[in-house]
Every structure is written in structure tokens, then in C-alpha cells.
Amino acid sequence: MLWETFRLALRAIRRNALRSFLTVLGVVIGVAAVIAMVTVGQGSSAQVSSDIESLGTNVLMLRPGRQRMGPPSGDAARPFREADAVALAELPEVAVAAPVANSSQTVVFGNQNHLAAITGSTSDYLTVGSWEILRGRSFTPTEERSGAAVCIIGETVRQMLFGNTDPTGSLIRIRTVSCEVIGLLAAKGAAAFGQDQDDVVIMPLRTLQRRLSGNTDVPLIMLALEDGVSSTAGIRAVETLMRERRRLAPDEDNDFSITDTKQIASMLTGVNSVLTGLLSSVAAVSLLVGGIGIMNIMLVSVTERTREIGIRMAIGAQGRQVLMQFLVEAVVLSVIGGLIGIILGLVLAAVASHFMAIPFSPDPLVVLLAFVFSAVVGVVFGYVPARRAARLDPIEALRRE
Amino acid sequence: MAEAPLIELQQVSRVYGSGEAMVRALDHVDLTIHTGEFVAIMGPSGSGKSTAMNIIGCLDRPTSGSYLFGGVEAGGLDQDARALLRRHYLGFIFQGFNLLPRTSALENVELPLIYKGVPRAERAARARAALARVGLEGREGHDPSQLSGGQQQRVAIARALAGGPRIILADEPTGNLDTHRSREIMELLAALNRDEGLTIIMVTHEEDMAAYAGRLVEFVDGRIARDTVRAEAG
Numbered sequence: 001m002l003w004e005t006f007r008l009a010l011r012a013i014r015r016n017a018l019r020s021f022l023t024v025l026g027v028v029i030g031v032a033a034v035i036a037m038v039t040v041g042q043g044s045s046a047q048v049s050s051d052i053e054s055l056g057t058n059v060l061m062l063r064p065g066r067q068r069m070g071p072p073s074g075d076a077a078r079p080f081r082e083a084d085a086v087a088l089a090e091l092p093e094v095a096v097a098a099p100v101a102n103s104s105q106t107v108v109f110g111n112q113n114h115l116a117a118i119t120g121s122t123s124d125y126l127t128v129g130s131w132e133i134l135r136g137r138s139f140t141p142t143e144e145r146s147g148a149a150v151c152i153i154g155e156t157v158r159q160m161l162f163g164n165t166d167p168t169g170s171l172i173r174i175r176t177v178s179c180e181v182i183g184l185l186a187a188k189g190a191a192a193f194g195q196d197q198d199d200v201v202i203m204p205l206r207t208l209q210r211r212l213s214g215n216t217d218v219p220l221i222m223l224a225l226e227d228g229v230s231s232t233a234g235i236r237a238v239e240t241l242m243r244e245r246r247r248l249a250p251d252e253d254n255d256f257s258i259t260d261t262k263q264i265a266s267m268l269t270g271v272n273s274v275l276t277g278l279l280s281s282v283a284a285v286s287l288l289v290g291g292i293g294i295m296n297i298m299l300v301s302v303t304e305r306t307r308e309i310g311i312r313m314a315i316g317a318q319g320r321q322v323l324m325q326f327l328v329e330a331v332v333l334s335v336i337g338g339l340i341g342i343i344l345g346l347v348l349a350a351v352a353s354h355f356m357a358i359p360f361s362p363d364p365l366v367v368l369l370a371f372v373f374s375a376v377v378g379v380v381f382g383y384v385p386a387r388r389a390a391r392l393d394p395i396e397a398l399r400r401e
Numbered sequence: 402m403a404e405a406p407l408i409e410l411q412q413v414s415r416v417y418g419s420g421e422a423m424v425r426a427l428d429h430v431d432l433t434i435h436t437g438e439f440v441a442i443m444g445p446s447g448s449g450k451s452t453a454m455n456i457i458g459c460l461d462r463p464t465s466g467s468y469l470f471g472g473v474e475a476g477g478l479d480q481d482a483r484a485l486l487r488r489h490y491l492g493f494i495f496q497g498f499n500l501l502p503r504t505s506a507l508e509n510v511e512l513p514l515i516y517k518g519v520p521r522a523e524r525a526a527r528a529r530a531a532l533a534r535v536g537l538e539g540r541e542g543h544d545p546s547q548l549s550g551g552q553q554q555r556v557a558i559a560r561a562l563a564g565g566p567r568i569i570l571a572d573e574p575t576g577n578l579d580t581h582r583s584r585e586i587m588e589l590l591a592a593l594n595r596d597e598g599l600t601i602i603m604v605t606h607e608e609d610m611a612a613y614a615g616r617l618v619e620f621v622d623g624r625i626a627r628d629t630v631r632a633e634a635g
Contacts, residue, residue, distance in 0.1 A: 004515050015503060311499045314460065315513045315560070316488020318481045394460050398499065 002328075005321075009329035012301075013336070023297040024337030026290025027377060031341025031370045032348060033283030038366045039349035041276025043358040048268045059128055060234060061259040062088075062221040062242070077255055079217035082205060084245060088223055089124075093237040097223035098125040099205055103212045107157060107201060108173040114160040116153075118174065118201045120208025126152075126185075128222045136168040136183035139204050147206030152183035154198035177211045179203065189357070231260045290337065291377035298330050298385035309389050310397025323390035330382020331375055338374025342367055405472030407567065407600055408434040408457060413466035413476070414623075415452050426452040428623035429466065436567070439594040439601045441611035444620030450604050451572070453620065457602060458491055458570045459483040471567075488516050492561025496573035498553040500545040506532060506556045507541035513564035531559040535589060551582035558589060569593070571603040575610050587613045 013020045065077035085099035101120040106113050119125065123138040133152070143150055151172070158167050167181045188197040209216050225234040235258050242256055302309070309322055317325075346362055353360035415427040427449045434440055444450040455461035456468060459475060460483075468476035475486060487493075492513075500509045510528040519527065532541055535555040545553050554574060561569050571590065575583035591613045593599045605611050619627040 307499070308501055311501065312512070312516075313484065314458075314487060314493045314499075316484050316491075316516045316564070318484040320481075321516065395455055398460075398495070 002324075005324050005328045006332065008325060009332040012329055013333060016301075019297065020333060020336075023294055024290070024333055024340070026293040027287060027334050027337030027374055028290070028341040028344060030283060030285075030287030030290045031338050031374055032345035033286060034280055035342055035345025035362075035366065035370055036348040036352065037276060037279040037283050039346065039360070039362050040352050040356070040358070041272060041279070042363060042366075043349070043353050043360055044356065045269055045272045045276075046361065047358040048272060049265065058225045058229070058231060058234070059261045060223050060225065060231075060238060061261070062223070062238065063257050063259070064219065064255065065257060066253060066255060078246065079219055080221055080256075081216060081218055084242070085122075085218065085221050085223075087245060088221060088238060088241060091237050091241060093225055093229045093234045095224045095226045096124040096127050097221055098122050098128050099218040100125060100220040100222055101205060101208055101213060101218055102220075103208060105174050105201075105212060107161065109161040109170065112161045114157060116157050116199055116201045118203065118208060118212065120203055120205040120212075122205060125202065125222065128224045131188075132186040133183045134186040135166065136181070138183060144204045144206065147204055147210050149177055149179045149203075149207060149211070150182045151179045151201050151203040151207075152185060153181055153202075154185045154200040155187035156196055156199040157201055158184055174201070174203075175212060177207070179207075231262055235260065287373065287377060291334070291381040294330055294334055294337075294378065295381035295384060298326060298333075298382055299388070301329075302326060302385045302389040305389075306392060306397045306400045309392050310394050310400065313392070313394035314398060319390040322392075323386045326386035326389045327379065327382045330386065331378035334374050334378030334382075335371070338371050341374065342370055345370070404436070405469070406433045407436045407438075407471060408432070408602075409467075409469040409472075410453075410456070410463075411467040411469070413453075413456065413463040413468060415449075415456060415461065416464040425623055427456070427463070430623070430625055432618065432625060432628075434600065434602065436600055437594070437598045438616055439591065439614045440603070440616045440618060441614035442602065442604045442618045442620065443606060443608075443611055444626075445606075448620040449623040450620045452623075454570060454572055454602070454604050457568075458493065459486045488513065488564065490567045492564060492566035492569045494554070494557050494561050494569060494571040494574045496576035498545070498550070498557045498577070500553055500556055500560075502546065503544060505542050505544060506537065506548065506559075509545070509556055510560045510563050512560060517564055528559070528563055531563040532556070534562060535559045549582075550578050551585055554578065554582075554586050555589070558586070558593075562593070566599075568600045568602060571601065573604055573606070575605065575607065580609075583607075583610060 062080065064079050080099065082099050085097045088094055089097040098121045103118045103120070104115065105118050107116050122144050125131070126133070126138055136152070138152065139150065142148070153167060161167070161172065162170070167184055170181050171178050172181060173179070185198070185200070205218070223238070225231070238258060239254065243254065246255060248255065312322060346367075349362065350360050410430055410432040413427055413430045414425065417424045417426060430449070430453065432453070442450045442453065452461065456463055456476075459470075459478070463476045466476070467474060470486065470490070475483070478486065501512070507525065507528050510531050511524050514524040514527060529541060532538065535558050537552065537555050537559065540548065540552065545556065548556065569590070574590070575586055578586065587610055590601055590603070594601050601614075603610075603614060611617055616630045617627070618625055
């Protein structure tokens with residue numbers, strides 16, 4: 001009997017194909033929006049986590065300047081020196097400390113040129129940043145000390161200048177510096193918010209300071225803590241040493257800031273899930289509106305088919321059978337809408353993920369929930385019209401034209 | 402007579418509304434109908450003939466009095482129980498045919514069998530047989546809109562027959578048909594009554610159609626004015 005009712009519902013829906021489609025459009029859009037939002041949200045959360053992981057766990061970043069919100073104040077912060085990094089590396093809590101300076105320069109090879117971020121640092125930078133050398137080698141201590149004209153390039157820079165050929169041993173020109181490529185980094189892919197991590201040229205700090213920036217400032221120190229050292233303990237040790245080195249009086253605030261990548265990770269993930277939740281709940285509201293659309297059309301349908309209901313009752317249909325007929329019709333409608341919505345939502349999420357360069361991994365639980373929810377919408381909003389149909393008086397219903 | 406009458410109305414009244422607006426559609430009606438009878442019910446509009454049909458057809462309930470169906474009290478049954486009575490014992494034919502639109506003749510005839518829970522294969526076979534009985538072989542796949550009025554009424558008769566009812570209730574079955582088609586329909590009904598012993602109760606306002614019935618019950622003002630049994634139906 002239920003199977004008959006189901007077939008009957010499908011037929012009634014097909015009979016009014018266009019109207020049925022417009023009726024379920026609300027549910028389609030609602031389900032598609034929820035699925036797309038949640039899938040993209042989860043994908044970007046996963047991306048943020050893997051980015052943070054690729055940075056290396058328990059990495060601290062030291063920057064000159066007070067840690068506070070608001071516009072930058074007038075007092076210029078003293079930059080670090082290379083000696084600060086050396087001193088920090090000697091702390092028992094710290095595994096390695098890499099002084100980092102940056103400069104944005106055009107890199108030229110043959111008739112190709114490319115604007116890249118030039119990082120000056122030491123081979124420790126590769127450790128802290130979890131970089132791997134795909135081909136060639138890292139800097140030797142001698143090269144670091146003497147400021148040799150050597151560099152390691154990222155995959156993007158290689159593609160722009162060398163195509164797929166092996167870049168090691170070639171000479172590239174950075175402003176006036178002719179620089180030998182000694183290594184190629186393994187590709188990391190895009191970071192959170194889409195910046196390209198592989199668009200990078202790394203050279204010894206001293207090379208960058210002497211040949212490009214012309215000063216000995218170190219605007220960033222990245223350091224990795226020893227295994228088993230907590231962020232809190234590490235930060236305290238680093239803070240104490242840096243206050244000492246910068247001769248801060250006990251009542252003075254820090255004139256540098258320490259950022260823990262774990263904090264960034266949890267903050268980004270938090271922002272991400274709040275956004276996802278917010279957008280998904282807006283989308284869920286449209287599901288509700290879709291349900292009201294179904295109720296509206298089912299009420300019209302009951303009125304239009306009053307005579308049919310009368311005939312069925314005269315022939316021997318009981319009230320609950322008429323109720324089931326219209327309820328099943330509403331549920332079938334909304335489930336069809338749900339299925340279309342799921343497909344549409346997954347397609348949207350896949351396209352969005354592709355353009356945002358985040359992983360596309362649909363959550364079966366979310367898909368199942370969306371499906372169940374669309375069925376529930378059908379039951380809830382189909383009940384009132386179905387009950388109205390079931391309560392019709394057969395004599396009145398038969399008399400209706 | 403050992404067997405209980407098929408239908409027995411005892412002092413049945415049906416009152417609509419209350420107070421000033423009260424209308425007494427049936428006023429203490431007694432009526433007994435036996436299996437195998439072909440009864441025509443006539444009367445001016447408002448005489449109570451339709452109300453009587455609705456009560457006999459278990460679509461309505463008497464306000465007072467007793468309605469015995471096959472010797473069992475049916476007047477006090479609730480909606481669901483009356484639906485079951487209609488499903489298993491009654492077949493309806495209406496003036497306006499009342500076929501489901503955009504639904505084939507075969508599926509229209511199958512409808513009561515679906516509610517009876519007849520399996521699909523048997524259902525189709527029984528529906529085909531019923532359509533053949535009313536002379537509509539080869540029209541199983543036609544929509545009502547593709548059939549003439551007379552053919553539509555034949556489909557409706559097949560639908561009433563398909564469930565294997567004990568009574569056919571026909572409410573002005575020829576009201577929408579021309580004289581020629583009307584006679585065909587009446588001959589079909591008369592044949593069902595004569596050959597298969599099917600009990601038929603028919604409301605009509607046309608003397609010629611009532612002439613096919615073996616018994617004529619005339620209503621006036623909610624009462625039975627005359628009840629004549631003819632020796633030979635003509």
C-alpha cells in the first residue's frame with residue numbers, strides 16, 4: 001500500500017512537473033547552500049590546519065614593536081640584530097633560531113624576469129619553516145658567514161625562470177647581484193588566504209643585508225622550540241632573554257612581540273568555524289522558507305483535487321489513507337528537492353574549493369543530515385495540507401466542481 | 402423469509418442545521434430492499450432522495466433511526482468503518498461520472514482494488530475483466546478526456562463492479578447523457594441486475610429511466626409517498 005502511495009505521489013508530481021519544480025526550488029537552494037557552506041568551511045579549516053602544520057609546530061615568531069591593537073604609534077621599534085638570534089639559539093628551550101630579513105626584488109635569468117620575495121636567513125630557516133631541499137643543497141656555514149652570492153629558490157620561481165629544467169648551478173641576477181642557484185625547494189602549495197608559499201628566493205642573511213638592503217636590521221626571528229617544551233615555558237624564556245638583551249627596566253613593557261603559531265592556528269580555525277556556522281544557519285533559514293513553499297502548494301493542490309479526494313473516499317479510502325497520500329507526496333517532493341540540492345551543493349563546493357585552492361572533502365554526515373532534514377521539512381509542512389484533505393466530508397467533496 | 406434484508410431503514414430521519422434554520426431532509430422513513438432488487442428512487446428536488454442515497458451509501462449518517470446493512474447496524478459507524486463498508490460492499494456511479502482526470506480507464510477501474518489491497522497482477526486482470534463486461538475492451542489505455550460521455554459512464558460502472566460489490570448505487574447515472582446513450586447505460590444496468598443478480602439502487606428524475614427498474618420508490622417532503630413493485634420491468 002505504501003508503495004502504491006509512493007507511485008501515486010510520483011505521478012501527481014510528474015503531472016505538474018513545472019509547478020513541482022518551482023515548489024521544490026526553495027528546498028533545493030536551501031540544501032545546496034547548507035552543503036556548499038559546510039563543505040567549503042570544513043575544507044578551509046583543514047587547509048588552515050595543514051598550513052600551520054607545514055610551518056612546523058611550536059614555532060615562535062619574534063617581531064620588534066609592542067604587541068597591541070590599534071594604529072601604529074610614533075615610537076620606532078628597535079629592530080633585532082643577528083646576534084639576538086645567536087643568543088636565542090643558545091637557550092636550552094630553543095632548538096634553532098633563524099634571523100629573517102625580507103626584500104622584494106625582480107629576479108632575472110636570461111630574458112625571463114620575475115618579482116619575488118627575497119628572504120635572507122640561515123640554513124636554520126629551512127628547519128623552522130619545514131622546508132625540504134628537492135635538489136641541490138643548503139648554505140654552508142662559510143657561505144653564511146661571508147655573505148656569498150648563493151641562493152635557494154622555490155618551485156614557483158623556478159617555473160617562471162627555468163620552466164621544468166634543473167636550475168641548480170645557474171646564475172640569476174637580483175638587482176646588481178649575480179647569484180648562483182644552489183638548491184631547489186620542494187613545493188608547499190598555497191597558504192591560508194591563498195598566498196603562494198613557493199614564490200620565494202632564500203639567500204644568506206648577510207648577503208641580503210650587504211648587497212640588497214644595506215643595513216644590518218633583522219625584522220623577524222623565527223625559532224623552533226625543543227621537543228617537549230611547552231609554548232608557555234618557551235615564550236617565558238625567550239621573553240626574559242630578550243628583555244635582558246634590550247635592557248628593558250622591570251616596569252617597562254616589551255618592545256617586541258612573540259607570536260605562537262599555535263595561537264594563530266586556533267584563532268584562524270575559530271574564525272573559520274564561526275563563519276561557517278553563521279553562513280550555514282542563514283542557509284538553513286532558506287530551507288525553512290522552502291518548506292513553507294511546499295506547504296503553500298500542497299494546500300492549493302488539496303483544494304484543486306477536492307473532487308478526487310471525494311471520489312477516493314466514496315470508493316473506500318479512509319481518512320488516514322488520504323492523509324498518507326498527501327503526506328507522502330509532500331515528502332517525496334521535498335526529498336527530490338533535497339537530492340537535487342545535495343548534488344548542486346557538492347558541485348558548488350567542488351568548484352569553490354578548486355578556485356580557493358582548498359581541499360574538497362565532502363562530509364557524508366553533513367550530506368545525510370541535509371537529506372534527513374529535507375525529508376523532515378516535507379513531513380512537517382506536508383502535514384497540515386494532508387490533514388485538511390483527510391478531514392474533507394466525502395459528500396461535500398464530491399459536490400465540488 | 403430466512404435471510405435478513407440487504408438494506409433496512411427503520412424510522413430514519415436526517416436533520417440539517419438547528420433551531421430556525423433546521424431542515425428535515427428525511428422524516429421517519431422506513432425502507433427495506435432485498436438482494437437482487439433493482440430500485441429506482443424518484444422525487445422532486447429537496448424531497449430527500451439524495452439524502453436517502455447518501456445514508457444507504459454510508460456517506461452520511463442518520464440523525465435518528467436505525468440503518469441495518471445485511472442485518473447489522475451501520476447507522477452509528479464512524480468515518481473509517483463506513484469507508485470499509487463502502488470499500489467492500491458498495492459501488493458508486495455518479496451523474497458526472499467522477500473519473501480521475503489524466504488517468505487511464507484501466508487505472509480508474511483499478512482504484513477500488515488498490516484500496517482493497519489486491520496484488521498488482523490480479524488487479525489488472527480484474528480491471529480488464531470489468532472493462533470487458535461493460536464493452537470497453539481495447540480502451541484500457543484511454544484517458545477519460547479521450548472517451549465519450551457514454552464510454553466514461555461505462556468506465557465508472559466498471560469501476561463500481563471491479564471491487565465485487567453487493568450493491569450498485571447510481572445517482573442520476575444518465576443525467577449527463579443523451580437519450581440514446583442513456584438507454585445503453587440503462588440496458589447495461591438492467592442486464593447486470595438480471596444476469597448477475599446485482600442489487601441496484603438508482604436515483605433518477607426521468608420516468609423512462611425509472612421504467613427499467615423493477616421497483617419505484619417516490620419521495621415527497623422527506624417521506625416515501627409511493628412504493629410500487631412492477632411485475633415486469635420494461
